Amino acid sequence: MALYRKVETEVEIKASTQKFHEIINRKLYRVSNVSSNKIRSCELHEGEWGKVGTILYWHYTHDEKDRVAKSVTEDVDEENNSLTWNMVEGDHLKHYKSFKIKIQCIPKDKGSVIRFTLEYEKLHEKIPDSHTFLLFCVDIAKDIDAYLMGDNNEGSFITKA
Structure with a gap:
């Protein structure tokens, strides 16, 4: 049984x-707000926001547990509004040999479609597929959308209450 999944x-x-x-x-620093x-x-640990090779440290809550990750920005395609992060350290790698997150923003007549693709290789076949993490990504996209469509000043930094 193949352990690679998409x-x-x-x-x-x-x-x-x-x-x-x-x-x-x-502007990923805003997502925590x-x-x-x-x-x-x-x-931001190393590099520049939005650039290939940038190293990011993440602290997040998934499946009701606090987790950490270190990712490297592997690809940025400004023309197609897409990017890829490769997880190189952290909680994901306790279960996966490799784990990549690809995000593409596709324009529509009104709004956009956000496509999330997770590519990973499980350490063994008893590890479940990463559907809950995919839903986690969708929920974050919805939060970002609500912020972008709300009454805010995009030019200013948002602070936590």
Whole structure:
């Protein structure tokens, strides 16, 4: 039985492709304020926001547990509004030999479609597929959409209450 898996889903949002991609690619430091019950922090460890090779540290809550991850930005495609993070350390790698998150923002007449693709290799076949993490990504996209469509000033930094 092959241990390599690829799971995908799409979620429609009201925000523009450009605004969503800007937050997810260059302003990830805001996500902990926008989706604070899921993302505790996203810290720039090395490199520049939105650039290939950038190393990020994540503190997040998934399946009611506090977790950590270290990711490297593997690909950024500005033309197609997509990016790929490769998890290189952290809780994911307790169960997976490799784990990548690909996000593509696709424009629609009104709003966007956000496509999430998770590619991973399980350490053994008893590890369940990562559907709950895929839903976790969708929930964060919805939180970002609500923020982008709300009454806010995108040019200012959001602070936690």
